[in-house]
Amino acid sequence: MAKPKKQPRPKAATPKGFRDYFGAEVTRRRDMLETIAKVYHLYGFDALETSAVETVEALGKFLPDVDRPNEGVFAWQEEDSDWLALRYDLTAPLARVAAQYRNDLPSPYRRYAMGPVWRNEKPGPGRFRQFYQCDADTVGAPSVAADAEICAMLSDVLEAVGIARGDYIVRINNRKVLNGVMEVAGVLDPEDPEKFAHERGIVLRAIDKLDRLGLDGVRALLGEGRKDDSGDFTKGAGLSAGQAERIVGFLHARGDDAAQTLARLGDLVAGSPTGEEGVAELSTMADLLGAGGYGPDRIVIDPSVVRGLGYYTGPVFEAELTFEIEDEKGRPRQFGSVAGGGRYDDLVKRFTGQEVPATGVSIGVDRLLAALDAKGRLTSDMRGPVIVTVMDRERMADYQAMVAELRKSNIRAEVYLGNPKNFGNQLKYADKRGSPIAVIQGADERARDVVQIKDLDLGAKLAESVSHEEWKDQPAQFECPRDRMVAEIAKRLARPQ
Structure with missing residues (x-):
């Protein structure tokens, strides 16, 4: 009689793209979350906790990494039931909550949420499949005053956690402006929004990678495509040279001040009602932020900001750290983006059939902690007992x-x-x-x-x-x-x- 096969011992290793966090790291994150929550609370936002699991239908297909299974989410099918998935951000669950409890919640509804999210994306250095987000959103406010307030609050949060003024910048743009540029470039048909939708998605992802790929890399993705260092080929949007240059011109539209940038954007979108509306909204935000004391040393208009997620409909914004750190080879580099967000007026509409305006921001807590650690600015008492x-x-x-x-x-x-x-x-x-x-x-x-x-x-x-x-x-x-x-x-x- 054959001997039963000995069961091999399980490998003691975290799955690819995941990591463990120990005492000091967990304590630092907790302290940062508490600091951020105080600023959110000061602005009048209330806490909300949602389930880590949603139906795939409720989450929707908005992730930029379309080459991964299930549009970049970790999903599974319940027996004879719905497909479920781990949440990929904290915004999609908020849209479901806003629709489910719309008769009970105040309008506008201002909430903040903190917790882990999961993305089935290709992992890399500093890029994990599970990470913490810390969000604040306003649902039910159509005015861009809500977007301006979110940007001001983001600036205050960064300074509260230890990022000195001058070491960060909040950059804002408007998806309507980019849509206007694409309309003028012939990549968007106002009469048929679904036409060229695939190409526009590639354009958005290409622009969102400007900092990482540079202008030549973006041009390649706007055209036939690009091969990365590993030899993997990413298919491009297939735009003509003229169309691509119109998009590239949009990326170069930032001027010496807000007025000059707005004037250049106005010229680029001339003839597109959508684009002109976006420029007007940016102008209003600049005025509101200036009145609140948030000048160009903290917040600027920057056309290169588009955000990769597909659900944004208006203003979009990112917080970027401007100080230098050293990479693993001792070379100086800038840390980059640690937060982002924007307006998503159609997300709740998916559930209710009625447009519900919404805007919000998400802070990548782990990236922010890594940046503070790199600069020696973590102040928590890490002494043991x-x-x-x-x-x-x-x-x-x-x-x-x-x-x-x-x-x-x-x-x-x-x-x-x-x-x-x-x-x-x-x-x-x-x-x-x-x-x-x-x-x-x-x-x-x-x-x-x-x-x-x-x-x-x-x-x-x-x-x-x-x-x-x-x-x-x-x-x-x-x-x-x-x-x-x-x-x-x-x-x-x-x-x-």
């Missing part, structure tokens, strides 16, 4: 009483719960946890009702420079009365790091 070491197994209750006192004083603390036989291993554990302080009480200290406090942070500084004058008179380990333990530790933790 105070470690109460175990010198005598039989006195575990005493050690637990110590951590209870520390926790009551809001000091993060834990008792070492590994094998206490080797005291050196306890200190190695404390070091691996990033612990600032270790508490030691053996039989001798217990008899004298004292504890030893080992300042691990200070010990590390002294190890770096024994002659450091600032720390000479501060011993890295000292003895104190047991009833002074909490006060002494609190004083050490309050010291600037």
Whole structure:
């Protein structure tokens, strides 16, 4: 009789395009989300949580990565039922909520939402299939004053999380302007919106990749297509040279100030009512933002912003970080976009049959954290807990009483719960946890009702420079009365790091 085949052990590895997040990373994200939520709340937005799973029908087909299965979503079919998918953003679920609860929600409805989203896209450096978004949207406000407010709020959020003014810019454009340009270029027929829809989708994706591919790469995608470094070929929109140059001219329309940019855009869309309406909306937004103190040092009109998602119908905007960082080879580069959004007046209409104006922004929290980390601007206290070491197994209750006192004083603390036989291993554990302080009480200290406090942070500084004058008179380990333990530790933790 043949031996049953031994089941192979599962491979301990995250799936391609996914990653794990550990203590400090999770804490930093939480702190950032709380900071962003405070700004959203200040502007009058309320929190909303939706399911991570929606029907594919409810999500719609708006992702730019059309070459992936199921239009770039992770989807599956329930037995004899609907196709379901993980949400690819937080906007499509909002449209469903706005339609489902339209009789109960105030109008306009202002909400913010935070959580992970999933995209079945080709992963790459810094590009994951699961990532956090942090959105704010206004549903039911037709005026571009709502779009201007979102842009102002985005600017305030960036400064609140630690991006200094001058290190970012919020760039705004209007899909109606681009539609006007495409109409003049012969790629859009107002009488038949579905005509050339495939070509327009490629145009949008090509322009959205301007920063990454450069002008030549965009031109190739507007024409026959482009082969990337790996040899993969992406089919282009098939536009003529004249049509492509009209689109490229649109990308170069940004002037020295808003007035000059608007004038150039007006010339490009002359004869297109849609395009002229878009230019007028941009002019209104510029006036509103200027009145609120959001000048060109924070927010500018930039025709190269189009956004890749297919559901935008009016103003679109992106926040770009302008400072330089170094890539993995030490070469300087700009970090790029960390947030984006726009107006999507037709998204709720899919459910109700009636046009419901809406606009919003989505912040890529993980990208923003990576940018702050690259610039050394993460300010969260990443210190580990105070470690109460175990010198005598039989006195575990005493050690637990110590951590209870520390926790009551809001000091993060834990008792070492590994094998206490080797005291050196306890200190190695404390070091691996990033612990600032270790508490030691053996039989001798217990008899004298004292504890030893080992300042691990200070010990590390002294190890770096024994002659450091600032720390000479501060011993890295000292003895104190047991009833002074909490006060002494609190004083050490309050010291600037």
